[in-house]
Amino acid sequence: MKNRKLLMIPGPIEVDPSVLRAMGEVTTSHVAPNFIESFGNSIELMRKIWLAPNGQPFIVAGSGTLAMDMAVSNLLEPGDNALVISTGYFGERYKNILATYGANVTVLQAEIGEIVSLDKIEEELSSKNYKLVTITHVDTSTGVLTDPKSVADIAKKYNTLTVLDGVCATAGENTPQEAWGIDVVLTGSQKAIGVPPGLALLVVSEKAMTVWKNRKTLVQNYYGSFTNWLPIMEAYEERRPSYFGTPPVNLIRALEVSLNLINTEGIEHRVESHLIYAKAFRKAIQKIGLQLVPKREEIAANTMSAIFYPEGIDGNQFRKDISEYGVILAGGLHSEIKTQYFRVGHMGAINKSDIVATLSAIEFALAKQNYSFTLGESIGTFLENL
Ligand code: PMP
Secondary structure, three states: OOOOOEEOOOOOOOOOHHHHHHHOOOOOOOOOHHHHHHHHHHHHHHHHHOOOOOOEEEEEEOOHHHHHHHHHHHHOOOOOEEEEEEOOHHHHHHHHHHHHOOOEEEEEEOOOOOOOOHHHHHHHHHHOOEEEEEEEOEEOOOOEEOOHHHHHHHHHHOOOEEEEEOOOOEOOEOOOHHHHOOOEEEEEOOOOOOOOOOEEEEEEOHHHHHHHHOOOOOOOOOOOOHHHHHHHHHHHHOOOOOOOOOOOHHHHHHHHHHHHHHHHHOHHHHHHHHHHHHHHHHHHHHHOOOOEOOOOHHHEOOOEEEEEOOOOOOHHHHHHHHHHHOEEOEOOOOOOOHHHEEEEEOOOOOOHHHHHHHHHHHHHHHHHOOOOOOOOHHHHHHHHOO
8 A cells, every 4th residue: 555645734835746756856065057057047037926017036045934034134233123914823833033133023913814904904003113014925823815916005105015925826916016006025845836845935025125235233133134045136137157065955946936827827727726725625615514713714724724613522533643644734824723623734835635635634533433424515516617
């Protein structure tokens, strides 16, 4: 029997075999011509996938948290006001990062499964001079999707920079960065970008780069400083060798392969597929009586779903049975409801049969605990709604 399990958590995700093969290629020098080409290509491809033709991409070894850290540490100066729009666990993380850099932080916290209203955001942004506002595009702890465009529209009125944590969204949720005027869109490699974990990825607007250039104080972050990384990005893009910290050559080659796959498919098509699969998946889950953590369809993420266990279901046993069936799902993350729900990632290079397999695993585990429903109904609903 095959013992490979289908990885359907909200990151890391299933990786395309061609991306994995690229990871396994011979490790070259970071100044070898073939690697310089891969790095330069990756930078150019990021602009296309982020839909930010004038943005400055950064590719740095680290996780998504480093991308969050780099975005704000390069833009903020001590004492600046920063607003966090929080829809769960990762809003809390941004608060902690901002506090580390001496920002004056205000948090607008949504109730679990909800977003913060635009009225509240406007009221806060108009109340004092905010340097930046952070938004979590999809909060992985709640599966709530925020509309970054509406927030960016308000932020522009008050000359506040927008930083979008797209770790669980970029390349899966619609985000035309330049058209929407978002100043930083950041992510990690292991989610909808479709690469194993290990890369912090950011695209920074021209406006935000100017804010960084004009800062009066030193960036309080040595490894993540644009001062160190901008010349490296510029050099690789011009196909010149350069060095600051050794780049993870295999990961960057894998990034080039994955970004090429997304670009060949077309980012618009990729995003649309996420929407179609996610909608059909939600219908399927609801058909068998399960409830989503997001309170409304319009604010449910298309890259992942957070789903309450039905009453009487033992969550640990449920996930154990699912794993034995051959699928890996994630448990809860939000501290207030941690034991009450589970999470399913449905992003990146997945296909219909991956979702059908996931639904069948969920049904199998529910049936094992004598949950009352018609076997096969979620799968039928998924197929009907495609
Ligand atoms: N933001 C969001 C929305 C995330 O989902 C995650 C990771 N789950 C992070 C930030 C942090 O990323 P990493 O774990 O790669 O540091």
